[in-house]
Amino acid sequence: MPETSNLPLTETTTLILLSLAPGPSHGYAIMKDVHTLSEERVALSTGTLYGALNRLLEQGWIERVDDPQPNSTRRERKAYRLSAVGRSILIEELDRLESLNTIARQRLSPGGYGDTQQP
Amino acid sequence: MPETSNLPLTETTTLILLSLAPGPSHGYAIMKDVHTLSEERVALSTGTLYGALNRLLEQGWIERVDDPQPNSTRRERKAYRLSAVGRSILIEELDRLESLNTIARQRLSPGGYGDTQQP
DNA sequence: ATCATATATGTCGTTGTGCGACACATTGAC
DNA sequence: GTCAATGTGTCGCACAACGACATATATGAT
Numbered sequence: 001m002p003e004t005s006n007l008p009l010t011e012t013t014t015l016i017l018l019s020l021a022p023g024p025s026h027g028y029a030i031m032k033d034v035h036t037l038s039e040e041r042v043a044l045s046t047g048t049l050y051g052a053l054n055r056l057l058e059q060g061w062i063e064r065v066d067d068p069q070p071n072s073t074r075r076e077r078k079a080y081r082l083s084a085v086g087r088s089i090l091i092e093e094l095d096r097l098e099s100l101n102t103i104a105r106q107r108l109s110p111g112g113y114g115d116t117q118q119p
Numbered sequence: 120m121p122e123t124s125n126l127p128l129t130e131t132t133t134l135i136l137l138s139l140a141p142g143p144s145h146g147y148a149i150m151k152d153v154h155t156l157s158e159e160r161v162a163l164s165t166g167t168l169y170g171a172l173n174r175l176l177e178q179g180w181i182e183r184v185d186d187p188q189p190n191s192t193r194r195e196r197k198a199y200r201l202s203a204v205g206r207s208i209l210i211e212e213l214d215r216l217e218s219l220n221t222i223a224r225q226r227l228s229p230g231g232y233g234d235t236q237q238p
Numbered sequence: 239a240t241c242a243t244a245t246a247t248g249t250c251g252t253t254g255t256g257c258g259a260c261a262c263a264t265t266g267a268c
Numbered sequence: 269g270t271c272a273a274t275g276t277g278t279c280g281c282a283c284a285a286c287g288a289c290a291t292a293t294a295t296g297a298t
Contacts, residue, residue, distance in 0.1 A: 170284075
């Protein structure tokens with residue numbers, strides 16, 4: 001195994017990978033999708049987006065693909081696809097999220113426990 | 120409302136707040152607790168820990184408390200307690216984690232959907 | 239006695255990441 | 269003609285995590 005751990009992913013990375021999960025897309029579309037997908041909470045700036053895309057390319061978590069809409073009217077667009085590695089890392093991250101959440105809820109709710117907050 | 124959003128928290132921050140949720144503790148104990156609590160995944164370095172603690176103090180998410188064990192043999196220890204603000208932010212973060220995870224699982228599994236991975 | 243390990247807190251420099259600001263080009267609506 | 273939306277990109281700032289280093293006491297083993 002070359003890398004011991006890639007986790008945790010940043011929220012930006014997670015959302016970009018997730019946005020690419022159903023199929024290939026391009027920068028601007030990812031930006032908008034991440035916004036809806038995050039319930040309007042996350043608005044990626046272009047600096048964040050293109051920086052992250054290049055990083056993900058270098059890491060091999062996403063790959064370049066031919067523009068799916070290369071018709072006459074459309075101007076330049078660069079499309080990306082989630083790689084197999086990217087997909088499995090995304091799943092690892094979601095597992096992390098899930099287990100962290102579970103453990104945390106246990107700590108927070110254990111009826112009749114702690115709360116040593118000055119008696 | 121003074122701040123629009125504090126989220127997302129970093130994993131480090133989340134785990135520290137979570138470690139303080141049941142009751143006050145001090146640096147070294149938090150370090151060890153975070154390790155078990157994260158299922159041995161996260162080993163905080165002291166640089167991260169004390170940097171984070173000071174940041175959290177400044178933000179008012181945690182507070183200093185008297186050392187609960189100031190007996191003779193024990194040496195200097197600084198104890199911290201989760202503040203009300205810190206507690207509610209932790210809960211917000213857990214809600215974020217939960218909803219992100221839910222949304223993501225929907226995207227990833229919706230049997231018979233996407234996977235436009237070269238037909 | 240001495241040595242290693244655990245407990246305990248802290249600083250410093252490097253690196254990665256997010257982000258706002260800026261820049262530029264095309265297309266469609268008014 | 270002009271404005272918003274689409275589309276890609278760069279640059280510099282700030283902040284967080286991290287490893288390395290520094291310091292000191294307590295405990296258990298040899």
